[in-house]
Amino acid sequence: MASESISQLIWFIATVLITTSVALLFINIIDDYGGVLTERASRLRGEVSADLEIINDPMAVPYDNTTGNITFYIKNTGSIRLSIVDLVVAANGVARGGSEISTRILGGGEWDPGKVLVTSFNVGNLTRGVDYHGWAQTSGITEGGKLAGTAWDTIEFQIAS
Amino acid sequence: MATTASWLIIMVGLVTGLLLIQHDVDVALDDLKETTEEWKRSQTMLKNTDFEISSAFYNNTTSALRVNIKNSGSEVIPIAEVVLLVDGVVTSFNVSGGSSSSYIYPGESVTLISTLSGAPSRVRVVVSWGVARTINNIRYG
Numbered sequence: 001m002a003s004e005s006i007s008q009l010i011w012f013i014a015t016v017l018i019t020t021s022v023a024l025l026f027i028n029i030i031d032d033y034g035g036v037l038t039e040r041a042s043r044l045r046g047e048v049s050a051d052l053e054i055i056n057d058p059m060a061v062p063y064d065n066t067t068g069n070i071t072f073y074i075k076n077t078g079s080i081r082l083s084i085v086d087l088v089v090a091a092n093g094v095a096r097g098g099s100e101i102s103t104r105i106l107g108g109g110e111w112d113p114g115k116v117l118v119t120s121f122n123v124g125n126l127t128r129g130v131d132y133h134g135w136a137q138t139s140g141i142t143e144g145g146k147l148a149g150t151a152w153d154t155i156e157f158q159i160a161s
Numbered sequence: 162m163a164t165t166a167s168w169l170i171i172m173v174g175l176v177t178g179l180l181l182i183q184h185d186v187d188v189a190l191d192d193l194k195e196t197t198e199e200w201k202r203s204q205t206m207l208k209n210t211d212f213e214i215s216s217a218f219y220n221n222t223t224s225a226l227r228v229n230i231k232n233s234g235s236e237v238i239p240i241a242e243v244v245l246l247v248d249g250v251v252t253s254f255n256v257s258g259g260s261s262s263s264y265i266y267p268g269e270s271v272t273l274i275s276t277l278s279g280a281p282s283r284v285r286v287v288v289s290w291g292v293a294r295t296i297n298n299i300r301y302g
Contacts, residue, residue: 011163012162012163012166015163015164015166015167016163016166016167016170018167019166019167019170019171020170020174022171022174023170023171023173023174023175023177024174026171026174026175026178027174027177027178027181029178030178030179030181030182031178031181031182033182034181034182034184034185034186035185037182037185037186037189038185038188038189038192040189041188041189041190041192041193041196042192044192044193044196045192045193045195045196045199048196048199048200049196049199053290053291055244055246055287055291055293056246056249057246057248057249057283057285057295059249059283059295060246060248060249060283061249062249062250071250073244073246073251075244075287075291077290077291079199079203106244106251107241114239114241114242114289116244116251118251160248160249160250
C-alpha cells in the first residue's frame with residue numbers, strides 16, 4: 001500500500017515536471033515568435049519608407065575628365081531620413097562608399113525626405129557617347145536612430161559633354 | 162490527478178504565452194497598418210504629381226535662362242523640392258509668377274530664371290517624388 005502511494009507520488013511529480021517543462025517551452029517559443037513578428041513588421045515599414053532616386057539627366061551626367069570624378073544627384077523620395085554614412089554608389093562597375101565619396105546636401109541639413117544629396121566619386125576612363133550603368137544604395141534611419149530598410153535606384157546614363 | 166495537473170499546467174503555459182505575445186502582435190499590426198497607409202498615400206501622391214515644361218528660352222544678351230513650368234497634376238508642388246539641371250548640372254534659380262513663393266498649386270504656371278555662363282542645350286526639371294521632365298528644344302534670342 002505504502003509502496004503504491006510512493007509510486008503514485010513519483011509518477012505525479014514526474015508528470016508535473018515534464019508538463020511544466022513543456023509549458024515553459026511553449027512560452028519561450030511564443031515569446032520568440034512575438035519578437036520576430038515585431039521585428040519583421042518594423043523591417044517591412046523601413047523597406048517601404050526608405051526610398052531614393054537618382055535624378056541626374058541620363059544624357060548628361062557631370063563628369064570631370066581631368067580628375068575622373070562623376071557626380072550623382074540623389075533625391076530622398078521616401079518618408080524617412082536616409083543614411084549618408086551607409087551610401088554606396090557605383091558607375092561602370094566601380095562601386096565606392098565611405099571616405100571614397102564626397103557628399104553634400106543641397107540647401108544643407110540632413111538627408112531628409114525631399115532633399116537632394118550631391119555625391120562625387122572617382123571612376124576613371126568614361127567616354128562620351130557610351131552608355132553606362134550606375135546605381136546608389138543606402139539605408140533608412142528611423143526616428144530612434146536605428147537603420148531601417150534599404151533604398152536603392154539605378155540609372156543608365158551618358159556623361160555630359 | 163496527475164492528468165488534471167498536467168492539463169492545468171499546459172493551459173497556464175499557453176495562456177501566459179498568449180498574454181506575452183499580445184503586445185508584440187499589437188505593435189506589429191500597428192506597424193503594418195501604418196505602413197500600408199503610408200504606402201497608399203505616397204503612391205497616390207506620386208500618381209497625382211505631374212508637370213510640364215511649357216517652354217525654355219535663353220537670352221544671349223542677358224545670359225538669362227527662363228523655363229516655364231506648369232503644374233498639370235492635382236498635387237501641390239513645393240518650390241523647395243524643385244531642382245533645375247542645366248546640361249546635367251544642378252543650377253540655382255529664382256522663381257517668378259504663381260500665387261505663392263513656396264508652392265506651385267495645381268494648374269498654376271511659374272518661371273524658373275537662372276543666369277548662365279553660356280548657352281544651354283538641355284534643361285531638366287525635377288520636382289517632388291523625383292518626377293522629372295526634360296526639354297532640349299530651347300529657344301535662343
